[in-house]
Amino acid sequence: MTDLTRRTVLATGATGAAVAVVGLPDLAGAAPVAPAARPAAPRYTRETKLYRRKRFVQQRKQRFRVTGPGTAIKMTLVSVTDIPLVTxxxxxSFxxxxxxxxxxxxxxxxxxQRRRFKATSLFLVPTDDTRRRYRATINNR
Incomplete structure (x- = not known):
């Protein structure tokens, strides 16, 4: 059996590292490490009609179920505002x-997601240190 050191793994590059992690026993002599299950790819909304201001204005002050990788939380839509320097x-665009x-x-x-609201993906950015306020920008000019 060949000796597996950090230096030899780094020298082999990413492919060698993958083989080292998946196909060879670990350094303690245990059984080979199984590859981690790849998480399902998220589904993104592709329908542009779902990204219109009037659709969200109707949902103001409503709670949404927000889900993503390792996340499930309820959030309330507080406001729908103009983007500075946009019509x-x-x-x-809002x-x-x-x-x-x-x-x-x-x-x-x-x-x-919420009842009677087709699931829509949004890119969220926290706007405070406590990560309790978020902004999503829709800009379809």
Whole structure:
């Protein structure tokens, strides 16, 4: 059996590292390590009609179930506002502000759902250190 050292793994590159992790016993002599299950790829909303201001204005002050990798939290849509320097009142370009009752997820893409509201994916950015307020920008100019 060949000796597996950190130096030899690094020298072989990414392919060699994958083989070392999956196909060879670990350094303690235990059984080979099985590859981790790949999480299912998230589904993203592709329908542009779902990203219109009037659709979200109707949902203001409503709670959404927000899900994503390792995340499930409820958030409330607080406001729908204009993007600075974009046409005021645009139905295609606007910002959404959400609040969470507890510390929420990191920045990323999440699915928003509620009854009678087709699931829609939004890219959220926390706007405060407590990660209880978030902004999503829709800009379809």
């Amino acid at each position: 005021q009142g645009s139905n295609r 910002e959404l502000t959400f609040s969470a009752p507890r510390r929420g997820p990191e920045q990323g893409t999440y699915t928003f």
